[in-house]
Amino acid sequence: MVMVIPFLVMLVASCSTFDNINDLRKLRYQGGSQKGAEVCASCHEQVYNQWSKRSRHSLATKSKPFRHAVKTYSNHFIIGQFMDETMCYSCHGRKEVNEGVNCETCHGTVLPGVPIEKTHSDKFTPRLKEMRKPDFCARCHQSKTPISGDALSSTFTDWQASKAAASGKTCQSCHMKKRNGDERAYHGFDTFIRDESIYQGDITISRIRTSRRELRLTIENRIGGHSIPAGGPTRILALELSFRDREGGELFTRRITFAKRFSLLPIVGTVPFMLSENTQLRSNEKRVLRVALPEDILLQPKRVVIVLRMYEVSEEYEGNVDKAHWVSKPILKREVGL
Ligand code: HEC
Ligand code: HEC
Ligand code: HEC
Ligand code: HEC
Ligand code: HEC
Structure with a gap:
Protein backbone atom coordinates (compact mmCIF):
# COMPACT_ATOMS: atom_id res chain seq x y z
CA MET A 1 0.00 0.00 0.00
CA VAL A 2 2.93 2.30 0.75
CA MET A 3 3.89 1.96 -2.91
CA VAL A 4 0.40 2.24 -4.26
CA ILE A 5 -0.59 5.68 -3.03
CA PRO A 6 2.41 7.50 -4.51
CA PHE A 7 1.83 5.60 -7.73
CA LEU A 8 -1.75 6.75 -7.85
CA VAL A 9 -0.89 10.33 -7.01
CA MET A 10 1.70 10.26 -9.78
CA LEU A 11 -0.79 8.87 -12.20
CA VAL A 12 -3.40 11.44 -11.34
CA ALA A 13 -0.92 14.31 -11.27
CA SER A 14 0.77 13.33 -14.51
CA CYS A 15 -2.52 13.76 -16.29
CA SER A 16 -3.01 17.05 -14.44
CA THR A 17 -6.51 16.05 -13.61
CA PHE A 18 -6.92 17.33 -10.07
CA ASP A 19 -8.99 20.06 -11.65
CA ASN A 20 -11.01 17.45 -13.34
CA ILE A 21 -11.60 15.66 -10.03
CA ASN A 22 -12.53 18.87 -8.28
CA ASP A 23 -14.89 19.57 -11.15
CA LEU A 24 -16.79 16.47 -10.16
CA ARG A 25 -17.40 17.92 -6.71
CA LYS A 26 -19.04 21.09 -8.05
CA LEU A 27 -22.76 21.20 -7.38
CA ARG A 28 -24.74 20.84 -10.58
CA TYR A 29 -27.51 22.90 -8.99
CA GLN A 30 -27.90 25.90 -6.76
CA CYS A 43 -50.11 23.34 -4.53
CA HIS A 44 -48.59 21.14 -7.25
CA GLU A 45 -50.11 17.79 -6.36
CA GLN A 46 -50.10 16.28 -9.84
CA VAL A 47 -46.47 17.20 -10.55
CA TYR A 48 -45.49 15.95 -7.11
CA ASN A 49 -47.22 12.60 -7.67
CA GLN A 50 -45.57 12.07 -11.04
CA TRP A 51 -42.17 12.90 -9.61
CA SER A 52 -42.52 10.81 -6.44
CA LYS A 53 -44.25 7.76 -7.96
CA ARG A 54 -42.68 7.51 -11.41
CA SER A 55 -39.44 9.41 -11.71
CA ARG A 56 -36.18 7.93 -10.71
CA HIS A 57 -35.05 11.40 -9.72
CA SER A 58 -36.94 10.96 -6.45
CA LEU A 59 -34.88 7.84 -5.69
CA ALA A 60 -31.49 9.26 -6.57
CA THR A 61 -30.18 9.44 -2.99
CA LYS A 62 -32.24 6.58 -1.63
CA SER A 63 -31.68 3.64 -3.94
CA LYS A 64 -29.80 0.74 -2.46
CA PRO A 65 -27.25 0.57 -5.31
CA PHE A 66 -26.49 4.27 -4.89
CA ARG A 67 -26.00 4.08 -1.14
CA HIS A 68 -23.93 0.97 -1.53
CA ALA A 69 -21.72 2.52 -4.21
CA VAL A 70 -21.15 5.70 -2.21
CA LYS A 71 -20.07 3.64 0.78
CA THR A 72 -17.77 1.48 -1.30
CA TYR A 73 -15.98 4.51 -2.75
CA SER A 74 -15.77 6.50 0.46
CA ASN A 75 -14.53 3.58 2.55
CA HIS A 76 -12.04 2.27 0.02
CA PHE A 77 -8.54 2.70 1.45
CA ILE A 78 -7.17 4.15 -1.78
CA ILE A 79 -10.15 5.53 -3.70
CA GLY A 80 -11.36 7.27 -0.56
CA GLN A 81 -8.24 9.47 -0.76
CA PHE A 82 -9.44 11.29 -3.83
CA MET A 83 -13.09 10.43 -4.29
CA ASP A 84 -15.69 11.19 -1.69
CA GLU A 85 -19.42 11.43 -1.33
CA THR A 86 -19.59 15.15 -2.22
CA MET A 87 -18.83 14.02 -5.75
CA CYS A 88 -21.81 11.75 -5.83
CA TYR A 89 -24.19 14.20 -4.20
CA SER A 90 -23.15 16.89 -6.67
CA CYS A 91 -25.68 15.30 -9.08
CA HIS A 92 -27.82 12.96 -6.99
CA GLY A 93 -29.34 15.56 -4.63
CA ARG A 94 -28.84 16.58 -1.02
CA LYS A 95 -27.64 14.05 1.45
CA GLU A 96 -29.34 15.73 4.41
CA VAL A 97 -32.71 16.07 2.62
CA ASN A 98 -32.53 12.58 1.10
CA GLU A 99 -35.22 13.15 -1.53
CA GLY A 100 -32.97 12.62 -4.54
CA VAL A 101 -33.18 15.21 -7.33
CA ASN A 102 -36.20 17.10 -6.00
CA CYS A 103 -38.16 20.20 -7.05
CA GLU A 104 -35.66 22.61 -5.55
CA THR A 105 -32.65 20.78 -6.99
CA CYS A 106 -33.94 21.67 -10.45
CA HIS A 107 -36.02 24.81 -9.85
CA GLY A 108 -33.86 26.42 -7.14
CA THR A 109 -34.30 26.67 -3.40
CA VAL A 110 -37.12 28.61 -1.79
CA LEU A 111 -36.07 32.15 -0.81
CA PRO A 112 -36.03 32.29 2.98
CA GLY A 113 -38.40 34.56 4.87
CA VAL A 114 -40.47 35.72 1.90
CA PRO A 115 -43.91 34.58 0.67
CA ILE A 116 -43.73 31.68 -1.78
CA GLU A 117 -45.24 33.91 -4.50
CA LYS A 118 -42.06 35.99 -4.39
CA THR A 119 -39.89 32.91 -4.94
CA HIS A 120 -42.07 32.19 -7.95
CA SER A 121 -41.71 35.63 -9.50
CA ASP A 122 -38.04 36.15 -8.57
CA LYS A 123 -36.74 32.68 -9.21
CA PHE A 124 -38.98 29.91 -10.55
CA THR A 125 -40.43 31.85 -13.48
CA PRO A 126 -37.17 33.49 -14.67
CA ARG A 127 -35.29 30.19 -14.45
CA LEU A 128 -37.75 28.27 -16.62
CA LYS A 129 -36.34 29.63 -19.87
CA GLU A 130 -32.91 28.09 -19.20
CA MET A 131 -34.47 24.94 -17.82
CA ARG A 132 -36.25 24.22 -21.09
CA LYS A 133 -32.90 23.75 -22.86
CA PRO A 134 -31.12 20.37 -23.06
CA ASP A 135 -28.02 21.98 -21.53
CA PHE A 136 -29.92 21.99 -18.29
CA CYS A 137 -30.26 18.19 -18.32
CA ALA A 138 -26.66 17.90 -19.52
CA ARG A 139 -25.34 19.26 -16.23
CA CYS A 140 -26.05 15.85 -14.74
CA HIS A 141 -26.64 13.63 -17.78
CA GLN A 142 -23.25 14.20 -19.35
CA SER A 143 -20.09 13.37 -17.44
CA LYS A 144 -16.48 12.36 -17.83
CA THR A 145 -14.30 9.82 -16.13
CA PRO A 146 -11.86 11.55 -13.76
CA ILE A 147 -8.59 10.64 -15.41
CA SER A 148 -8.90 9.83 -19.10
CA GLY A 149 -11.71 12.33 -19.61
CA ASP A 150 -13.71 9.83 -21.68
CA ALA A 151 -17.46 10.37 -21.61
CA LEU A 152 -18.86 8.24 -18.82
CA SER A 153 -22.40 9.29 -19.54
CA SER A 154 -23.02 10.80 -22.96
CA THR A 155 -26.77 11.26 -23.23
CA PHE A 156 -26.35 14.92 -24.12
CA THR A 157 -23.65 14.55 -26.79
CA ASP A 158 -25.59 11.59 -28.22
CA TRP A 159 -28.59 13.87 -28.44
CA GLN A 160 -26.53 16.62 -30.10
CA ALA A 161 -25.59 14.17 -32.84
CA SER A 162 -29.15 12.89 -33.30
CA LYS A 163 -31.86 13.58 -35.84
CA ALA A 164 -34.09 14.74 -33.01
CA ALA A 165 -31.70 17.57 -32.20
CA ALA A 166 -31.50 18.55 -35.86
CA SER A 167 -35.28 18.78 -35.99
CA GLY A 168 -35.46 20.86 -32.82
CA LYS A 169 -36.65 18.16 -30.42
CA THR A 170 -35.22 18.58 -26.94
CA CYS A 171 -34.92 16.25 -23.93
CA GLN A 172 -37.87 18.11 -22.47
CA SER A 173 -40.06 17.87 -25.55
CA CYS A 174 -39.83 14.06 -25.41
CA HIS A 175 -39.52 13.37 -21.69
CA MET A 176 -41.74 16.11 -20.27
CA LYS A 177 -44.42 16.30 -22.93
CA LYS A 178 -47.88 16.62 -21.43
CA ARG A 179 -49.90 13.43 -21.52
CA ASN A 180 -53.63 12.92 -21.18
CA GLY A 181 -54.83 14.80 -18.17
CA ASP A 182 -51.58 16.62 -17.43
CA GLU A 183 -52.05 20.25 -16.51
CA ARG A 184 -48.35 20.93 -16.37
CA ALA A 185 -45.23 19.58 -18.04
CA TYR A 186 -44.95 15.84 -17.28
CA HIS A 187 -42.58 15.15 -14.38
CA GLY A 188 -42.60 11.33 -14.45
CA PHE A 189 -39.25 11.12 -16.35
CA ASP A 190 -40.09 7.52 -17.07
CA THR A 191 -37.57 4.98 -16.00
CA PHE A 192 -37.32 1.32 -16.65
CA ILE A 193 -36.78 0.61 -12.99
CA ARG A 194 -40.29 1.78 -12.18
CA ASP A 195 -42.08 0.86 -15.40
CA GLU A 196 -40.75 -2.00 -17.45
CA SER A 197 -43.00 -1.27 -20.42
CA ILE A 198 -41.40 2.03 -21.44
CA TYR A 199 -39.14 0.62 -24.14
CA GLN A 200 -41.93 -1.23 -25.96
CA GLY A 201 -41.61 -0.33 -29.63
CA ASP A 202 -38.37 1.61 -29.15
CA ILE A 203 -36.21 -1.33 -30.25
CA THR A 204 -37.07 -3.66 -33.11
CA ILE A 205 -35.64 -6.89 -34.51
CA SER A 206 -36.11 -7.64 -38.17
CA ARG A 207 -34.67 -9.48 -41.19
CA ILE A 208 -33.94 -12.71 -39.34
CA ARG A 209 -32.18 -15.04 -41.79
CA THR A 210 -29.93 -18.07 -41.66
CA SER A 211 -27.27 -18.73 -44.24
CA ARG A 212 -24.00 -20.62 -44.39
CA ARG A 213 -23.74 -21.46 -40.71
CA GLU A 214 -24.73 -18.08 -39.48
CA LEU A 215 -27.82 -16.34 -38.26
CA ARG A 216 -28.26 -12.75 -39.28
CA LEU A 217 -30.66 -10.22 -37.89
CA THR A 218 -31.11 -6.47 -37.76
CA ILE A 219 -31.65 -4.56 -34.54
CA GLU A 220 -32.83 -0.98 -34.63
CA ASN A 221 -32.91 1.81 -32.05
CA ARG A 222 -36.02 3.79 -32.86
CA ILE A 223 -35.50 6.48 -30.24
CA GLY A 224 -34.55 9.45 -32.31
CA GLY A 225 -32.98 11.22 -29.32
CA HIS A 226 -29.98 9.21 -28.12
CA SER A 227 -28.37 5.81 -27.68
CA ILE A 228 -29.87 2.79 -26.02
CA PRO A 229 -29.02 2.22 -23.29
CA ALA A 230 -28.97 5.95 -22.54
CA GLY A 231 -26.28 7.25 -20.26
CA GLY A 232 -23.39 5.46 -18.68
CA PRO A 233 -22.16 1.94 -18.15
CA THR A 234 -24.70 1.05 -15.45
CA ARG A 235 -27.21 -0.11 -18.07
CA ILE A 236 -26.69 -3.09 -20.33
CA LEU A 237 -29.09 -4.11 -23.08
CA ALA A 238 -28.82 -7.79 -23.96
CA LEU A 239 -30.08 -9.79 -26.89
CA GLU A 240 -30.45 -13.39 -25.77
CA LEU A 241 -30.81 -16.18 -28.27
CA SER A 242 -31.88 -19.69 -27.40
CA PHE A 243 -31.40 -22.13 -30.23
CA ARG A 244 -33.78 -25.11 -30.12
CA ASP A 245 -34.24 -28.45 -31.84
CA ARG A 246 -37.43 -29.53 -33.58
CA GLU A 247 -39.04 -30.57 -30.30
CA GLY A 248 -38.19 -27.28 -28.62
CA GLY A 249 -35.27 -28.60 -26.56
CA GLU A 250 -32.48 -26.06 -26.05
CA LEU A 251 -29.28 -26.86 -27.94
CA PHE A 252 -27.19 -23.79 -27.09
CA THR A 253 -27.51 -20.10 -26.26
CA ARG A 254 -25.81 -16.86 -27.30
CA ARG A 255 -25.89 -13.41 -25.79
CA ILE A 256 -24.98 -10.11 -27.44
CA THR A 257 -24.73 -7.03 -25.26
CA PHE A 258 -25.04 -3.33 -25.98
CA ALA A 259 -23.20 -1.21 -23.46
CA LYS A 260 -20.37 1.12 -22.68
CA ARG A 261 -17.39 -0.72 -21.26
CA PHE A 262 -14.59 0.84 -19.29
CA SER A 263 -11.31 -0.57 -18.16
CA LEU A 264 -10.78 0.06 -14.48
CA LEU A 265 -8.10 2.13 -12.81
CA PRO A 266 -5.04 -0.11 -12.40
CA ILE A 267 -4.55 -1.58 -8.94
CA VAL A 268 -7.49 0.15 -7.26
CA GLY A 269 -10.19 -1.32 -9.52
CA THR A 270 -13.85 -0.13 -9.34
CA VAL A 271 -13.03 3.34 -10.77
CA PRO A 272 -13.77 3.60 -14.51
CA PHE A 273 -10.57 4.64 -16.20
CA MET A 274 -10.80 4.49 -19.97
CA LEU A 275 -13.55 3.71 -22.43
CA SER A 276 -12.59 0.36 -23.89
CA GLU A 277 -15.63 -0.33 -26.06
CA ASN A 278 -18.97 1.21 -26.85
CA THR A 279 -21.61 -1.05 -28.36
CA GLN A 280 -24.64 1.06 -27.38
CA LEU A 281 -27.10 1.38 -30.25
CA ARG A 282 -26.90 4.95 -31.54
CA SER A 283 -30.07 6.88 -32.22
CA ASN A 284 -31.84 5.55 -35.32
CA GLU A 285 -29.05 3.05 -35.87
CA LYS A 286 -29.86 -0.20 -37.66
CA ARG A 287 -27.18 -2.77 -36.89
CA VAL A 288 -26.80 -6.11 -38.60
CA LEU A 289 -25.74 -8.84 -36.17
CA ARG A 290 -24.17 -12.13 -37.18
CA VAL A 291 -24.16 -15.18 -34.96
CA ALA A 292 -22.06 -18.17 -35.95
CA LEU A 293 -23.84 -21.51 -35.82
CA PRO A 294 -21.96 -24.72 -34.95
CA GLU A 295 -20.67 -26.97 -37.69
CA ASP A 296 -21.77 -30.06 -35.80
CA ILE A 297 -24.77 -31.44 -37.65
CA LEU A 298 -26.28 -32.68 -34.37
CA LEU A 299 -26.45 -29.12 -33.12
CA GLN A 300 -28.28 -27.70 -36.14
CA PRO A 301 -31.09 -25.62 -34.65
CA LYS A 302 -34.60 -25.60 -36.07
CA ARG A 303 -35.95 -22.70 -34.04
CA VAL A 304 -34.63 -19.69 -32.20
CA VAL A 305 -36.20 -17.80 -29.31
CA ILE A 306 -35.07 -14.17 -29.23
CA VAL A 307 -35.40 -12.11 -26.06
CA LEU A 308 -34.28 -8.55 -25.35
CA ARG A 309 -33.70 -7.49 -21.75
CA MET A 310 -32.15 -4.64 -19.85
CA TYR A 311 -29.71 -5.32 -17.03
CA GLU A 312 -28.45 -2.91 -14.42
CA VAL A 313 -25.14 -2.97 -12.60
CA SER A 314 -23.87 -0.40 -10.12
CA GLU A 315 -20.15 -0.37 -9.35
CA GLU A 316 -19.16 -2.43 -12.32
CA TYR A 317 -18.11 -0.78 -15.55
CA GLU A 318 -17.01 -3.68 -17.70
CA GLY A 319 -20.36 -4.51 -19.25
CA ASN A 320 -20.67 -7.78 -17.37
CA VAL A 321 -24.34 -8.81 -17.05
CA ASP A 322 -23.41 -11.51 -14.57
CA LYS A 323 -22.79 -8.76 -12.03
CA ALA A 324 -26.20 -7.17 -12.55
CA HIS A 325 -28.36 -6.52 -9.51
CA TRP A 326 -31.50 -6.07 -11.59
CA VAL A 327 -32.86 -7.51 -14.78
CA SER A 328 -35.99 -6.51 -16.63
CA LYS A 329 -38.78 -8.64 -17.99
CA PRO A 330 -38.46 -9.16 -21.75
CA ILE A 331 -38.75 -5.93 -23.76
CA LEU A 332 -39.35 -8.08 -26.80
CA LYS A 333 -39.74 -11.82 -27.32
CA ARG A 334 -39.99 -13.73 -30.57
CA GLU A 335 -39.80 -17.31 -31.69
CA VAL A 336 -38.76 -18.00 -35.25
CA GLY A 337 -38.39 -21.22 -37.25
CA LEU A 338 -35.06 -21.52 -39.06
C1 HEC B 1 -29.30 17.68 -10.67
C2 HEC B 1 -28.97 16.65 -11.59
C3 HEC B 1 -29.98 16.25 -12.65
C4 HEC B 1 -30.64 17.06 -13.55
C5 HEC B 1 -30.55 18.57 -13.70
C6 HEC B 1 -31.44 16.17 -14.38
N1 HEC B 1 -31.27 14.86 -13.98
FE1 HEC B 1 -32.18 13.24 -14.74
N2 HEC B 1 -31.26 12.05 -13.36
C7 HEC B 1 -30.31 12.48 -12.45
C8 HEC B 1 -29.84 11.35 -11.67
C9 HEC B 1 -28.80 11.40 -10.57
C10 HEC B 1 -30.55 10.21 -12.13
C11 HEC B 1 -30.41 8.79 -11.65
C12 HEC B 1 -31.16 8.58 -10.40
C13 HEC B 1 -30.92 7.20 -9.83
O1 HEC B 1 -31.34 6.25 -10.45
O2 HEC B 1 -30.31 7.08 -8.77
C14 HEC B 1 -31.45 10.70 -13.19
C15 HEC B 1 -32.34 9.91 -13.89
C16 HEC B 1 -33.08 10.32 -15.00
C17 HEC B 1 -33.91 9.46 -15.81
C18 HEC B 1 -34.14 7.98 -15.57
C19 HEC B 1 -32.87 7.33 -16.03
C20 HEC B 1 -32.68 5.89 -15.80
O3 HEC B 1 -31.65 5.41 -16.29
O4 HEC B 1 -33.47 5.25 -15.15
C21 HEC B 1 -34.40 10.22 -16.84
C22 HEC B 1 -35.28 9.75 -17.99
C23 HEC B 1 -33.90 11.57 -16.65
N3 HEC B 1 -33.11 11.60 -15.52
C24 HEC B 1 -34.14 12.63 -17.52
C25 HEC B 1 -33.76 13.96 -17.25
C26 HEC B 1 -34.10 15.07 -18.11
C27 HEC B 1 -34.88 14.97 -19.40
C28 HEC B 1 -33.56 16.18 -17.52
C29 HEC B 1 -33.67 17.63 -17.97
C30 HEC B 1 -35.02 18.17 -18.05
C31 HEC B 1 -32.89 15.76 -16.31
N4 HEC B 1 -33.03 14.39 -16.19
C32 HEC B 1 -32.23 16.60 -15.44
C33 HEC B 1 -29.87 13.77 -12.27
C34 HEC B 1 -30.38 14.88 -12.94
C1 HEC C 1 -22.39 14.18 -13.37
C2 HEC C 1 -23.49 13.75 -12.52
C3 HEC C 1 -23.31 12.51 -11.67
C4 HEC C 1 -22.34 12.29 -10.73
C5 HEC C 1 -21.19 13.20 -10.31
C6 HEC C 1 -22.65 10.97 -10.17
N1 HEC C 1 -23.76 10.44 -10.78
FE1 HEC C 1 -24.57 8.62 -10.43
N2 HEC C 1 -25.88 8.88 -11.95
C7 HEC C 1 -26.02 10.04 -12.68
C8 HEC C 1 -27.05 9.84 -13.70
C9 HEC C 1 -27.52 10.87 -14.70
C10 HEC C 1 -27.51 8.52 -13.55
C11 HEC C 1 -28.59 7.81 -14.39
C12 HEC C 1 -28.00 6.80 -15.33
C13 HEC C 1 -27.29 7.40 -16.49
O1 HEC C 1 -27.88 8.22 -17.21
O2 HEC C 1 -26.11 7.06 -16.68
C14 HEC C 1 -26.75 7.94 -12.44
C15 HEC C 1 -26.90 6.65 -11.97
C16 HEC C 1 -26.23 6.11 -10.91
C17 HEC C 1 -26.42 4.76 -10.40
C18 HEC C 1 -27.36 3.75 -10.97
C19 HEC C 1 -28.71 4.06 -10.48
C20 HEC C 1 -29.11 3.30 -9.28
O3 HEC C 1 -29.62 3.95 -8.34
O4 HEC C 1 -28.98 2.08 -9.30
C21 HEC C 1 -25.58 4.61 -9.32
C22 HEC C 1 -25.43 3.38 -8.44
C23 HEC C 1 -24.84 5.85 -9.19
N3 HEC C 1 -25.27 6.74 -10.16
C24 HEC C 1 -23.88 6.07 -8.22
C25 HEC C 1 -23.08 7.20 -8.17
C26 HEC C 1 -21.96 7.36 -7.24
C27 HEC C 1 -21.55 6.34 -6.19
C28 HEC C 1 -21.39 8.55 -7.51
C29 HEC C 1 -20.16 9.17 -6.87
C30 HEC C 1 -18.93 8.44 -7.01
C31 HEC C 1 -22.15 9.15 -8.61
N4 HEC C 1 -23.16 8.30 -8.98
C32 HEC C 1 -21.88 10.37 -9.18
C33 HEC C 1 -25.31 11.21 -12.52
C34 HEC C 1 -24.20 11.35 -11.70
C1 HEC D 1 -49.14 28.29 -2.26
C2 HEC D 1 -49.19 27.49 -3.43
C3 HEC D 1 -47.87 27.16 -4.13
C4 HEC D 1 -46.76 26.57 -3.59
C5 HEC D 1 -46.52 26.16 -2.15
C6 HEC D 1 -45.84 26.38 -4.68
N1 HEC D 1 -46.38 26.86 -5.85
FE1 HEC D 1 -45.52 26.87 -7.68
N2 HEC D 1 -47.14 27.78 -8.48
C7 HEC D 1 -48.30 28.10 -7.79
C8 HEC D 1 -49.24 28.69 -8.71
C9 HEC D 1 -50.66 29.16 -8.35
C10 HEC D 1 -48.62 28.74 -9.97
C11 HEC D 1 -49.21 29.27 -11.29
C12 HEC D 1 -49.06 30.73 -11.38
C13 HEC D 1 -47.73 31.05 -11.92
O1 HEC D 1 -47.40 30.55 -12.99
O2 HEC D 1 -47.01 31.80 -11.26
C14 HEC D 1 -47.30 28.16 -9.78
C15 HEC D 1 -46.37 28.04 -10.80
C16 HEC D 1 -45.13 27.41 -10.65
C17 HEC D 1 -44.14 27.29 -11.70
C18 HEC D 1 -44.31 27.77 -13.13
C19 HEC D 1 -44.01 29.23 -13.18
C20 HEC D 1 -44.29 29.83 -14.56
O3 HEC D 1 -43.90 30.99 -14.73
O4 HEC D 1 -44.90 29.18 -15.40
C21 HEC D 1 -43.07 26.63 -11.17
C22 HEC D 1 -41.78 26.27 -11.89
C23 HEC D 1 -43.38 26.37 -9.79
N3 HEC D 1 -44.63 26.86 -9.50
C24 HEC D 1 -42.53 25.69 -8.92
C25 HEC D 1 -42.79 25.51 -7.57
C26 HEC D 1 -41.88 24.84 -6.68
C27 HEC D 1 -40.54 24.26 -7.06
C28 HEC D 1 -42.47 24.86 -5.44
C29 HEC D 1 -41.91 24.33 -4.14
C30 HEC D 1 -40.61 24.87 -3.73
C31 HEC D 1 -43.74 25.56 -5.58
N4 HEC D 1 -43.89 25.92 -6.89
C32 HEC D 1 -44.60 25.79 -4.54
C33 HEC D 1 -48.52 27.88 -6.46
C34 HEC D 1 -47.62 27.34 -5.56
C1 HEC E 1 -35.05 17.02 -13.11
C2 HEC E 1 -35.43 18.40 -12.95
C3 HEC E 1 -36.80 18.73 -12.42
C4 HEC E 1 -37.38 18.29 -11.25
C5 HEC E 1 -36.83 17.27 -10.26
C6 HEC E 1 -38.61 19.01 -11.12
N1 HEC E 1 -38.81 19.84 -12.20
FE1 HEC E 1 -40.40 21.05 -12.53
N2 HEC E 1 -39.68 21.50 -14.37
C7 HEC E 1 -38.46 21.11 -14.88
C8 HEC E 1 -38.32 21.60 -16.24
C9 HEC E 1 -37.15 21.35 -17.16
C10 HEC E 1 -39.49 22.34 -16.51
C11 HEC E 1 -39.85 23.03 -17.84
C12 HEC E 1 -40.54 21.99 -18.69
C13 HEC E 1 -41.10 22.50 -19.99
O1 HEC E 1 -41.78 23.52 -19.98
O2 HEC E 1 -40.87 21.83 -21.01
C14 HEC E 1 -40.32 22.27 -15.32
C15 HEC E 1 -41.55 22.87 -15.18
C16 HEC E 1 -42.29 22.93 -14.00
C17 HEC E 1 -43.53 23.66 -13.83
C18 HEC E 1 -44.22 24.48 -14.90
C19 HEC E 1 -44.91 23.52 -15.80
C20 HEC E 1 -45.77 24.08 -16.90
O3 HEC E 1 -46.20 23.26 -17.72
O4 HEC E 1 -45.98 25.28 -16.92
C21 HEC E 1 -43.95 23.43 -12.54
C22 HEC E 1 -45.20 23.96 -11.89
C23 HEC E 1 -42.95 22.58 -11.91
N3 HEC E 1 -41.98 22.29 -12.83
C24 HEC E 1 -43.00 22.15 -10.62
C25 HEC E 1 -42.19 21.18 -10.07
C26 HEC E 1 -42.39 20.55 -8.78
C27 HEC E 1 -43.48 20.91 -7.82
C28 HEC E 1 -41.43 19.61 -8.63
C29 HEC E 1 -41.22 18.63 -7.50
C30 HEC E 1 -42.35 17.77 -7.16
C31 HEC E 1 -40.59 19.66 -9.83
N4 HEC E 1 -41.09 20.61 -10.68
C32 HEC E 1 -39.46 18.87 -10.04
C33 HEC E 1 -37.51 20.33 -14.23
C34 HEC E 1 -37.71 19.70 -13.01
C1 HEC F 1 -36.89 12.00 -29.59
C2 HEC F 1 -37.27 11.85 -28.19
C3 HEC F 1 -36.19 11.89 -27.14
C4 HEC F 1 -35.24 12.86 -26.95
C5 HEC F 1 -34.97 14.11 -27.78
C6 HEC F 1 -34.53 12.47 -25.74
N1 HEC F 1 -35.01 11.29 -25.26
FE1 HEC F 1 -34.35 10.29 -23.63
N2 HEC F 1 -35.53 8.70 -24.08
C7 HEC F 1 -36.52 8.73 -25.05
C8 HEC F 1 -37.25 7.47 -25.02
C9 HEC F 1 -38.43 7.09 -25.91
C10 HEC F 1 -36.63 6.67 -24.01
C11 HEC F 1 -37.01 5.23 -23.61
C12 HEC F 1 -37.73 5.25 -22.32
C13 HEC F 1 -38.97 6.08 -22.34
O1 HEC F 1 -39.89 5.81 -23.13
O2 HEC F 1 -38.99 7.04 -21.55
C14 HEC F 1 -35.57 7.49 -23.43
C15 HEC F 1 -34.74 7.09 -22.39
C16 HEC F 1 -33.92 7.96 -21.68
C17 HEC F 1 -33.18 7.63 -20.48
C18 HEC F 1 -33.11 6.25 -19.86
C19 HEC F 1 -34.34 5.88 -19.10
C20 HEC F 1 -34.28 4.44 -18.63
O3 HEC F 1 -34.82 4.15 -17.58
O4 HEC F 1 -33.66 3.63 -19.32
C21 HEC F 1 -32.51 8.77 -20.07
C22 HEC F 1 -31.60 8.90 -18.88
C23 HEC F 1 -32.84 9.80 -21.01
N3 HEC F 1 -33.69 9.27 -21.98
C24 HEC F 1 -32.38 11.10 -20.94
C25 HEC F 1 -32.48 12.04 -21.97
C26 HEC F 1 -31.78 13.31 -22.00
C27 HEC F 1 -30.90 13.85 -20.90
C28 HEC F 1 -32.06 13.87 -23.22
C29 HEC F 1 -31.52 15.15 -23.80
C30 HEC F 1 -30.07 15.32 -23.80
C31 HEC F 1 -32.98 12.98 -23.92
N4 HEC F 1 -33.20 11.89 -23.14
C32 HEC F 1 -33.51 13.21 -25.18
C33 HEC F 1 -36.78 9.74 -25.93
C34 HEC F 1 -36.03 10.89 -26.08
Missing part, protein backbone atom coordinates in the same frame (compact mmCIF):
# COMPACT_ATOMS: atom_id res chain seq x y z
CA GLY A 31 -26.66 25.71 -3.15
CA GLY A 32 -28.61 26.83 -0.09
CA SER A 33 -30.93 24.97 2.23
CA GLN A 34 -33.95 23.17 0.87
CA LYS A 35 -37.45 23.07 2.29
CA GLY A 36 -38.24 19.74 0.65
CA ALA A 37 -40.77 18.61 -1.93
CA GLU A 38 -43.70 18.52 0.52
CA VAL A 39 -43.79 22.32 0.37
CA CYS A 40 -44.43 22.28 -3.36
CA ALA A 41 -46.78 19.28 -3.13
CA SER A 42 -49.45 21.31 -1.34
